[in-house]
Amino acid sequence: xxxxxHFDCGTLVAPMLPDDARxxxxxxKDARTGVYRTEAWHYREVVLRLRExxxxxxxxxxxxxxxxxxxxxxxxxxxxxxxxxxxxxQAKGRGLVELPTGAGKTLLxxxxxxxxxxxxxxxxxxxDLMVQWQTVLAKHLGVAVGLLGGGVNDRQPLTVTTYDxxxxxxxxxxxxxxxxxxxxxxxLPAPSYRFIAEGSxxxxxxxLSATLERTDGGERVCEELLGPRVYRADIRELQxxxxxxxxxxxxxxxxxxxxxVRYDEARARYVGFLRKNGISLSAPEGWARFLAQSQRSxxxxxxxxxxxxxxxxxxxxxxKVDVLWRILLDHRGDRVLVFTEDNETVYTLARRLLLPxxxxxxxxxxxxxxxxxxxxxxxxxxxxxxxxxxGVDVPDARVxxxxxxxxxxxxxVQRLGxxxxxxxxxxxxxxxxxxxxxxxxxxxxxRRQHSAYQExxxx
Amino acid sequence: xxxxxxxxxxxxxxxLRPSFIKREDPELVALAKELIAEVEGATGQxxxxxxxxxxxxxxxxxxPRVARGLVKxxxxxxxxxxxxxxxxxxxxxxxxxxxxxLRGLSPDSTLEAYEARLAEALPAPLPEVREALYVDLPxxxxxxxxxxxxxxxxxxxxxxxLAQGPLMGARRLTLRARAPELLRVRKLLRWLxxxxxxxxxxxxxxxxxxxxxxxxxxxxxxxxYGLQLASFLSVVPVLERWELMAEVEASARRRAVLVLDxxxxxxxxxxxxxxxIPAEVATLAESFKDAEWELDLMALPRHTxxxxxxxxxxxxxHRETGREVALELFHAWHAGxxxxxxxxxxxxxxxxxxxxxxxxxxxxxxxxxxxxxxQVVLFNGFPSARRLRDRLARLTEEPAPAGA
Numbered sequence: 055x056x057x058x059x060h061f062d063c064g065t066l067v068a069p070m071l072p073d074d075a076r077x078x079x080x081x082x083k084d085a086r087t088g089v090y091r092t093e094a095w096h097y098r099e100v101v102l103r104l105r106e107x108x109x110x111x112x113x114x115x116x117x118x119x120x121x122x123x124x125x126x127x128x129x130x131x132x133x134x135x136x137x138x139x140x141x142x143x144q145a146k147g148r149g150l151v152e153l154p155t156g157a158g159k160t161l162l163x164x165x166x167x168x169x170x171x172x173x174x175x176x177x178x179x180x181x182d183l184m185v186q187w188q189t190v191l192a193k194h195l196g197v198a199v200g201l202l203g204g205g206v207n208d209r210q211p212l213t214v215t216t217y218d219x220x221x222x223x224x225x226x227x228x229x230x231x232x233x234x235x236x237x238x239x240x241x242l243p244a245p246s247y248r249f250i251a252e253g254s255x256x257x258x259x260x261x262l263s264a265t266l267e268r269t270d271g272g273e274r275v276c277e278e279l280l281g282p283r284v285y286r287a288d289i290r291e292l293q294x295x296x297x298x299x300x301x302x303x304x305x306x307x308x309x310x311x312x313x314x315v316r317y318d319e320a321r322a323r324y325v326g327f328l329r330k331n332g333i334s335l336s337a338p339e340g341w342a343r344f345l346a347q348s349q350r351s352x353x354x355x356x357x358x359x360x361x362x363x364x365x366x367x368x369x370x371x372x373x374k375v376d377v378l379w380r381i382l383l384d385h386r387g388d389r390v391l392v393f394t395e396d397n398e399t400v401y402t403l404a405r406r407l408l409l410p411x412x413x414x415x416x417x418x419x420x421x422x423x424x425x426x427x428x429x430x431x432x433x434x435x436x437x438x439x440x441x442x443x444x445g446v447d448v449p450d451a452r453v454x455x456x457x458x459x460x461x462x463x464x465x466x467v468q469r470l471g472x473x474x475x476x477x478x479x480x481x482x483x484x485x486x487x488x489x490x491x492x493x494x495x496x497x498x499x500x501r502r503q504h505s506a507y508q509e510x511x512x513x
Numbered sequence: 514x515x516x517x518x519x520x521x522x523x524x525x526x527x528x529l530r531p532s533f534i535k536r537e538d539p540e541l542v543a544l545a546k547e548l549i550a551e552v553e554g555a556t557g558q559x560x561x562x563x564x565x566x567x568x569x570x571x572x573x574x575x576x577p578r579v580a581r582g583l584v585k586x587x588x589x590x591x592x593x594x595x596x597x598x599x600x601x602x603x604x605x606x607x608x609x610x611x612x613x614x615l616r617g618l619s620p621d622s623t624l625e626a627y628e629a630r631l632a633e634a635l636p637a638p639l640p641e642v643r644e645a646l647y648v649d650l651p652x653x654x655x656x657x658x659x660x661x662x663x664x665x666x667x668x669x670x671x672x673x674x675l676a677q678g679p680l681m682g683a684r685r686l687t688l689r690a691r692a693p694e695l696l697r698v699r700k701l702l703r704w705l706x707x708x709x710x711x712x713x714x715x716x717x718x719x720x721x722x723x724x725x726x727x728x729x730x731x732x733x734x735x736x737x738y739g740l741q742l743a744s745f746l747s748v749v750p751v752l753e754r755w756e757l758m759a760e761v762e763a764s765a766r767r768r769a770v771l772v773l774d775x776x777x778x779x780x781x782x783x784x785x786x787x788x789x790i791p792a793e794v795a796t797l798a799e800s801f802k803d804a805e806w807e808l809d810l811m812a813l814p815r816h817t818x819x820x821x822x823x824x825x826x827x828x829x830x831h832r833e834t835g836r837e838v839a840l841e842l843f844h845a846w847h848a849g850x851x852x853x854x855x856x857x858x859x860x861x862x863x864x865x866x867x868x869x870x871x872x873x874x875x876x877x878x879x880x881x882x883x884x885x886x887x888q889v890v891l892f893n894g895f896p897s898a899r900r901l902r903d904r905l906a907r908l909t910e911e912p913a914p915a916g917a
Contacts, residue, residue, distance in 0.1 A: 069860045084731060093732050252734050345568070383622065386615065401647055404646065405643040405646050405647070409608070410604075
């Protein structure tokens, strides 16, 4: 009797198995339901073993067949892309490729898809990347590309989704794709995202990242679930040839006297209230206690207003807006990306300066239009909070401005990578603008610890 | 559901107990009425305004965390409008104008000069343009209505949410149903399947014991089934007497055992209907008299094929040997389910299961196969007691399969 393989909610199930120790070692006997069960990602190993044994099997698990896919718009790969594809192919279509942002990871993936010719799920961190991948895949492969996420539910043989959407959907469609591509795959080891790869049957897997290393050693999870590291090139190897040379400039701004007075007063009001009521914001319930207490008295409500005022001043002080204004004027002929920490700051700036914003609130069609307008120069300035941190292709961005932000090194490497795109004669510029007398100054120091910043100021 | 910061519970000697509220508490009923009235009177207001007003009331209540929990459940039931048409298009036009103005400025222009030029170029005053620029953000959407609940129902939902919250971090739960009624346990099993969970089910005298978890829970998957387990809890109060336990995370570093039972103030939000036992089954149960076999309507579920779950209509038990044979009935409108079940039996034989099949389904090519199938009993309308006794007698003559 043929062994039957079934897919059940991210697991691979066989009602019965032949008497082979190696095969049975891949499964666990499920005492609850009486079947043999294993994680779906063992599918490839199971099928290879069944073939090796010459055992008849009925594959009711996979719901994908080979696709007739060809490159409609040819790609002439750079040497590093060719080498990466070759290495991945040698590794039998399972592996991790580490390339800096701007080095063409997306096109590498297109080449992989065209080579493997299987339904493919591409998982990306943000909605903007989702849209960008869809555009690139559709252009080069000449087929409709589906989207899952951001309010769109359109699954196709080639589909792009976000990590958040994929987590929820894997138990339903983990058997529909033969190739799984994880862009910015350093996200995958997060406990909430790991199931995307664990619960997928896909025998072919490609992980892409500019920065594989994690402080928790989670890159081993990527290797286990997607395959070994097969190729790596770092930012300094590619800079100058494929990436623009870049300069980093830090600008500390002093709060104007009247703003400093308001900042000090607002901060004193809010911190005084915290002390008087024994509230520590670093305690787990601290913020919730502050909110609750602040609503119970006029003093409390004033303290809450003080909190918001001092935060607003630190992040969007007149002096900073003035500096931003100067930068925008100095770079009037350039495309400028402005990064902020949070949505409140970015929308405040947008209203003040009448400049377009992309955040997670921006609907997918508007994102597409804004990115296209930015790329064409129709709208030369784009504001964002964290959303554009990774991988979004803005080919003509030459200037980046970090108006406020947290201290994560990874975030700032990615922000730097954002503006590094090859163009003749291009020299990219990154500005960091922070307020000298507020809590922000310390954050800026931590940002700067990365090899990309440890060169001299001019590179 | 409630977010983690809104959960209230105590942990004592490793047992976690939600801090349930009393649904008759006049202060809480009054608060629920106030909050509901606030929502009902807020039609047309923005989401930010509604949430702020509700937060203010919650903050002022003597138990703010309880109040914030009620607010969360209310806001989850609120319906907000879609963004007004044309806002994005208008915004696009404004950006175009601003970009043009910016391009036309001299290198030493001030911000004030830019704003002055904008004011000239825009078709509306600059403050109005700024105000309307992002009026379609989620916080600016307007309240249309809400899925209504009575004040005490809101308090019931809150208690259920307090119990569901800790389950979000659980990997499995154990449920004991004390001498449950047939229809209640069937509803439970249907909901189990709906929640995409699996269970090891056994009878313990008159009680049913279930170990409930996700399909991948026995593997080393990172997949969490907490949301599904929490959803499953919605049906448990349908049982009249029950106990439930689950290992949960009391905090980031501390585990505890959630303990719940029928004495807790938990009410199922599911529709009250339990379904019915078909009259023919009830008649058969009364009329089936056999020296060797007894009939039990409370049949344990059986796992079929790769991932199927069969809840038989009844079970026959041999009085002497204890051997059990389950019977699942397929009427004329069950062609699809019958085909599925036959396929599952091919994948994984289950000699302890008989399929009672209406002759209306045994037509054409399938007829011979069904008549010859050793596990199929054909009937017209309903299997007769005599026919079943004959089939069971034949089974007695055959050796029992392993595990039957």
